[in-house]
Each structure stands twice: as structure tokens, then as C-alpha cells.
Amino acid sequence: MLKALKQKLSGASKVLILGIGSDLKGDDAAGILAAQKLESKFEVIIGGTAPENFTSEIKRIKPSHLIIIDSAQMNEPPGYIRLIDSDEISGYSFGTHALPLSVMINYLKEYFPLKTIIIGIQPKTLAFGAPPSVEVKKAINDICALLKSTKFSSKMQLYMKAASLGLELAAAVFLGAFIGYQIDLRFGSQPIGMVVGLIIGSIAGIYDVIKQGIKE
Numbered sequence: 001m002l003k004a005l006k007q008k009l010s011g012a013s014k015v016l017i018l019g020i021g022s023d024l025k026g027d028d029a030a031g032i033l034a035a036q037k038l039e040s041k042f043e044v045i046i047g048g049t050a051p052e053n054f055t056s057e058i059k060r061i062k063p064s065h066l067i068i069i070d071s072a073q074m075n076e077p078p079g080y081i082r083l084i085d086s087d088e089i090s091g092y093s094f095g096t097h098a099l100p101l102s103v104m105i106n107y108l109k110e111y112f113p114l115k116t117i118i119i120g121i122q123p124k125t126l127a128f129g130a131p132p133s134v135e136v137k138k139a140i141n142d143i144c145a146l147l148k149s150t151k152f153s154s155k156m157q158l159y160m161k162a163a164s165l166g167l168e169l170a171a172a173v174f175l176g177a178f179i180g181y182q183i184d185l186r187f188g189s190q191p192i193g194m195v196v197g198l199i200i201g202s203i204a205g206i207y208d209v210i211k212q213g214i215k216e
Helices: 002-008 026-037 051-061 086-091 101-109 134-149 155-187 192-215
Strands: 015-020 043-048 065-073 081-084 115-121
Touching: 002 081, 002 115, 015 026, 015 051, 026 043, 026 065, 026 115, 026 134, 043 051, 051 101, 065 101, 065 134, 081 086, 081 134, 086 101, 086 115, 115 134, 155 192
Parallel strands: 015 043, 015 065, 065 115
Antiparallel strands: 081 115
């Protein structure tokens, strides 16, 4: 599923998590609990049982990708996780929503380009007052770990990374030249010290850029 998720997040410039469900009905709280765990990495909206009430906020944020997490009846074992395409929504029964998800998604797409990723979790119990099941808790942790480990590259992120690497390279070159200049002043070796400093600074800067590129 990680590969499929990465493909769906390809080219993402802004990702928004929408957690849906009711924290009063057992595993129907899955979307809410998952969204809360993802607040440290993503922008999150807790949509509860009426996510359509947050369409104005979603339009304000204007995400390129909207990830909806919700419990879904899929006739699978409890805790089963599935990526559901927006055109497949009608084939599944989602939690306690007043408005079908397809209506909300189509409404949002009228205002800005939006790619939607729906993550469905098979509930074990939807009994009122019941706690989330062990199976669904594990599914929530798996989803959160999966999303937190997913690196999506946006144009803005690439620009910022390039700018950061450029500044680091420039700083290394400047530092090398400055040290060489100081040596020239002290020993009267102009411009040998500065030239050597420029070369060493350039090599150090390029090495650091390559090292960071390998890490990415």
C-alpha cells in the first residue's frame, strides 16, 4: 500500500488530512483518532460526523491532495485497511455521515483542482459507548506510521531544498575565501591564500551538497 500511496501523493504541494467519524460509537472513531495522531506532520481537520461543515475551511486551505480517513464497511476482517478511489465510494458504507462523501468531494472540485485519497478502515464494532477495538487501534497506528514515513515532493519543497543547498554551498565558499584572505593579510601571500581558500571551500561545499543529496 505504501507504493500506491506514494503514487497518489506524487506531485503534492499541500496535503490535508480529514478525519471523519464519531468518538461515541466504537470503531467509528477511527478517522478522528488517526487524524489526531497525524497533527505533528500534516495539516488536519477533525470533520466528525458532518465533514461537509468544513468545506469552507478546506477551500481556504486549498490542498492539492485531501486524505480522508474513515471507518468503512468492506466485508473484511476488523482492522482491514483499503485505499478507496473517489469513484468507488458508492460501493462502500461509511460511518455516520449526514451527507455522502461523494457529494462533498464533487462540491470541492468545483472550486479548485483536488486529488482525493480515501483510507477506509473496517470496523469491528459500532456500538454506542463502546471503545475502539484492538484491531482498529492497530490499523490506526499502521496508517499513521505509513503516512509519516511517506515522503512526498512538492514544487515548493524542491525550491526550498535547492535554495537551502545553494546557501550552504555559498557559505562554505565564502568561509574558505575569508580564511584564505586573512592568511594573505598575515603572511603577505596575496592572492594565494584566498585562491586556495576558495578551492577548499568549494570542495567542502560540494561534498556537503552531495552528502545531503544521498541522504534524500
